[in-house]
Amino acid sequence: MSDKKCTFTLDGKEITSQPGQTIMEACDDAGIHIPRLCDVEGLRHQGSCRVCTVKVNGCTTSSCTQPAEEGLVVESETEEIINLRRDVVRMLFHEGNHLCPICEASGNCELQATAYDLGITQPTKFPYLQPVRSLDASHPDIALDTNRCIRCGRCIRASQDVDDKGIFGYTGRGIHRNVAVNGDNLADTNASLEDVAFSPEICPVGCIIRKKVGFSTPIGKREFDDPMPEGNGKQKNIKPTAQKKRIATTSLAGCFGCHMSLLDIDERVLDLMKVAEFDRSPLNDIKKFTTRCDIGLIEGGCCNEENVHVLQEFRKNCDILVAVGQCAIMGGLPVMRNAIMHSDDPLKDCFDEAYINSPYIQNDRHRIPDDPALPLILDSVYSTVDVVKVDYQIPGCPPSGDMLWQTLSALIAGEPESLPKELIKYD
Ligand code: SF4
Numbered sequence: 001m002s003d004k005k006c007t008f009t010l011d012g013k014e015i016t017s018q019p020g021q022t023i024m025e026a027c028d029d030a031g032i033h034i035p036r037l038c039d040v041e042g043l044r045h046q047g048s049c050r051v052c053t054v055k056v057n058g059c060t061t062s063s064c065t066q067p068a069e070e071g072l073v074v075e076s077e078t079e080e081i082i083n084l085r086r087d088v089v090r091m092l093f094h095e096g097n098h099l100c101p102i103c104e105a106s107g108n109c110e111l112q113a114t115a116y117d118l119g120i121t122q123p124t125k126f127p128y129l130q131p132v133r134s135l136d137a138s139h140p141d142i143a144l145d146t147n148r149c150i151r152c153g154r155c156i157r158a159s160q161d162v163d164d165k166g167i168f169g170y171t172g173r174g175i176h177r178n179v180a181v182n183g184d185n186l187a188d189t190n191a192s193l194e195d196v197a198f199s200p201e202i203c204p205v206g207c208i209i210r211k212k213v214g215f216s217t218p219i220g221k222r223e224f225d226d227p228m229p230e231g232n233g234k235q236k237n238i239k240p241t242a243q244k245k246r247i248a249t250t251s252l253a254g255c256f257g258c259h260m261s262l263l264d265i266d267e268r269v270l271d272l273m274k275v276a277e278f279d280r281s282p283l284n285d286i287k288k289f290t291t292r293c294d295i296g297l298i299e300g301g302c303c304n305e306e307n308v309h310v311l312q313e314f315r316k317n318c319d320i321l322v323a324v325g326q327c328a329i330m331g332g333l334p335v336m337r338n339a340i341m342h343s344d345d346p347l348k349d350c351f352d353e354a355y356i357n358s359p360y361i362q363n364d365r366h367r368i369p370d371d372p373a374l375p376l377i378l379d380s381v382y383s384t385v386d387v388v389k390v391d392y393q394i395p396g397c398p399p400s401g402d403m404l405w406q407t408l409s410a411l412i413a414g415e416p417e418s419l420p421k422e423l424i425k426y427d
């Protein structure tokens, strides 16, 4: 590490660093942000998340650990580097269980905000691993939901280096590496809300939860909640095409919220009717395809065999298939049943709870419904991409009417779709 000032270039711009600074620190001082997840001011650098990757003299490296040196040629905002960061962040979404719509960190979450910044609209490029991870609510003031842990190690460094306690550490290796506490559970440690490790700045996601304050800041007022852009996307006019496009929509294992959001395009539905007609749709109650369609919109994932059949029908009959909303993209709320812990047979446990054992159920026959007319439930909930090839994904629970409008407008106009970054919401 250089012990004197030096000058390097970042994307062609000259940056002067102070003695001992890393590339990231020098860029911060110059007002240029490099995205990061494992690095945070006040803790020693770790260099594990690789979100801050840059190219230095042609080689990729983490900017949070790379010392600034005289004459370095650093690339940061190139397409190659941005795509690399996108893949790293996508993998974090896929390794854990990130259900933003029900996460109290949503809007305050650095992982989510980084994904927005990188314009990630298709987190399902990789398969979802849906691991079964522990939830520790034993402590009176703090809970740990390791489903959302991205193993940034910030809590570990804070507890070891700042608090001098060593409450956190890693267990396991590779993909099975997890953060664990120094005891049977958190209540058995000397963890305290006063610890720096438990301050809101340390955990970048919703893994370390301070009890009794959850959801106290309303959506829209959270740290990374951006106001909707001026005009809310309404400026995009739908372009007439020579022939009306045919659209089909369906709701699989979803709550119909995404279809309700489609209705939020409001009076623009009149413009839509000029250029498109609906074929199969719960909106007009047609259940079968009457002809081949240009665009299929799928809400919800697959919980039962009928969902799978309908989805396969859509793939067969639609030129472009769009997964609309978190349930279609990654299973959404229904997928929570996949991760019922301490059970060899989560599906049976769900049924027993729902139909037999719950104190709120009246089921005199003590039977799980088994009428042949009922579609068979699948062993797990699957996202649409687990079952068929999906062309586009629109995240959100539900995506806004403006987001749906923008996407439909572009698809109807035959434009290659790049979703408007400012309208993307994961929650
Ligand atoms: S808000 Fe952040 S921590 Fe919570 S589920 Fe979404 S990505 Fe994960």
Ligand code: SF4
Binding pocket: 148, 149, 150, 151, 152, 153, 154, 155, 156, 179, 202, 203, 204, 205, 207, 208
């Ligand atoms: S608990 Fe939070 S701070 Fe600790 S490693 Fe996991 S994500 Fe990082």
Ligand code: SF4
Binding pocket: 101, 253, 254, 255, 256, 257, 258, 259, 299, 300, 324, 325, 326, 327, 328, 332, 333, 396, 397, 398, 399
């Ligand atoms: S993504 Fe949200 S709004 Fe859409 S179907 Fe699923 S739960 Fe409902």
Ligand code: FES
Binding pocket: 035, 036, 037, 038, 039, 046, 047, 048, 049, 050, 051, 052, 053, 062, 063, 064, 065
């Ligand atoms: S911020 Fe540099 S590797 Fe994580």
